[in-house]
Amino acid sequence: MKTTLILSIVLVCILTGCATDQRNLSRYFRPNPYMQKAAPPTPASNVKGVIVLNSTPEKVRREISRLGNNGYWLLGEISLMGPSVTQIDIQRAVAKVGGDFYVYATKLRGMNTGTRMVPIAYTSPTSINSTSQGYGSGMYSGNYSGIYGPNTVNGTASTSAYSSTQTFVGGTTTYGREQFQYPVFDHDIVVMSSPGLTDHLLKIGAIRQQ
Numbered sequence: 001m002k003t004t005l006i007l008s009i010v011l012v013c014i015l016t017g018c019a020t021d022q023r024n025l026s027r028y029f030r031p032n033p034y035m036q037k038a039a040p041p042t043p044a045s046n047v048k049g050v051i052v053l054n055s056t057p058e059k060v061r062r063e064i065s066r067l068g069n070n071g072y073w074l075l076g077e078i079s080l081m082g083p084s085v086t087q088i089d090i091q092r093a094v095a096k097v098g099g100d101f102y103v104y105a106t107k108l109r110g111m112n113t114g115t116r117m118v119p120i121a122y123t124s125p126t127s128i129n130s131t132s133q134g135y136g137s138g139m140y141s142g143n144y145s146g147i148y149g150p151n152t153v154n155g156t157a158s159t160s161a162y163s164s165t166q167t168f169v170g171g172t173t174t175y176g177r178e179q180f181q182y183p184v185f186d187h188d189i190v191v192m193s194s195p196g197l198t199d200h201l202l203k204i205g206a207i208r209q210q
Helices: 004-016 057-068 087-096 195-203
Strands: 029-031 048-053 073-082 101-123 126-146 149-169 172-193
Touching (some): 057 172, 073 195, 087 172
Antiparallel strands (some): 073 172, 101 172
């Protein structure tokens, strides 16, 4: 498999950085010029890869050449500059453009300044107390025997109960802008197909034999 042309594209992006927005990584996919048509998406759960930390063009070249010698095919490359990305982000992007393997090269470019909204003032809510009272009464009667003989007692009884509730109303939070520092990386994702997927892509005409 010839890798010179696509390797040149990959290495240019590693040296210079190509994109500046890390959202929707697949939008930055640059297909291998030898691809005949877009490859159908693959399941993201099937995507695997290797990570080249503190990458250099030489490290990436060696890794791609090693994989190429083992039947892996270069489908293209995703390159961008921005905050960190997750493994799931990479897997989804690779799957969306039809790959099932990737070489991820990343290198710290520097620090950037961003802004975010944070609470700067808080007003406590006020409370309202309320009390309610309940009242009840009833009749009673009874007979008893004492030292002077039997006797009958009749009368009324009453009772009352109180309850109290506390309700909070109001209270506000004021937000303001805060600057913060975050790291910026060069991200380069070389999208590849495993030997099994390569055979399928050749059969459907997505790629052609070199």
